[in-house]
Amino acid sequence: MNVDRSIPGYAVREQWPRKPELPFKVDYFGRYRDGGVQGGTCALDLKDKTKYRYTFFFENNLGRLCWGASYEKGNDAAFIKKGSQFELEVFAAIEQAAKNHEDCEEILECLSTAKIYTAVE
Numbered sequence: 001m002n003v004d005r006s007i008p009g010y011a012v013r014e015q016w017p018r019k020p021e022l023p024f025k026v027d028y029f030g031r032y033r034d035g036g037v038q039g040g041t042c043a044l045d046l047k048d049k050t051k052y053r054y055t056f057f058f059e060n061n062l063g064r065l066c067w068g069a070s071y072e073k074g075n076d077a078a079f080i081k082k083g084s085q086f087e088l089e090v091f092a093a094i095e096q097a098a099k100n101h102e103d104c105e106e107i108l109e110c111l112s113t114a115k116i117y118t119a120v121e
Contacts, residue, residue, distance in 0.1 A: 002014075002017060004081075010079065011078035012080070013067040013079070013080055013086070014081040014086050018052065020048040020049075020052065021050050023048075024096065024097040025100070026097045026100075026103075028043065029042070029043070029045075029106070031043075031106075032060075038058065042110045043055075044068075044107065046093060054093075055067070055068035056068050056090065062117050063113035064079060064117050065114040066078060066079050067079075087118060087120070091111065091115065091120060095108065095111060
């Protein structure tokens with residue numbers, strides 16, 4: 001199952017929608033001005049070798065890593081399952097891809113906050 005919707009309003013994704021072909025590159029990074037403890041939601045798009053887009057965001061309160069909606073009113077946004085293999089793979093993919101991006105420091109700061117929530121080292 002890609003997305004668990006058993007709790008209304010709390011969708012959880014635990015695997016890639018399709019298997020990515022490495023390497024990843026950051027295609028987009030930006031921060032919404034929607035407030036919150038983290039200073040706003042950070043959006044991040046990764047593209048794999050085939051140019052397939054994987055959309056993520058770091059939510060604005062705890063900084064949790066989430067699978068991003070493909071458009072503002074889309075219903076495909078979901079938290080990434082805490083402790084899952086998918087979560088570990090996404091953390092590694094973002095960290096690797098961020099190294100070659102102009103916003104590297106801010107991306108890694110968002111990633112660091114997300115890792116605190118999930119207790120990943």
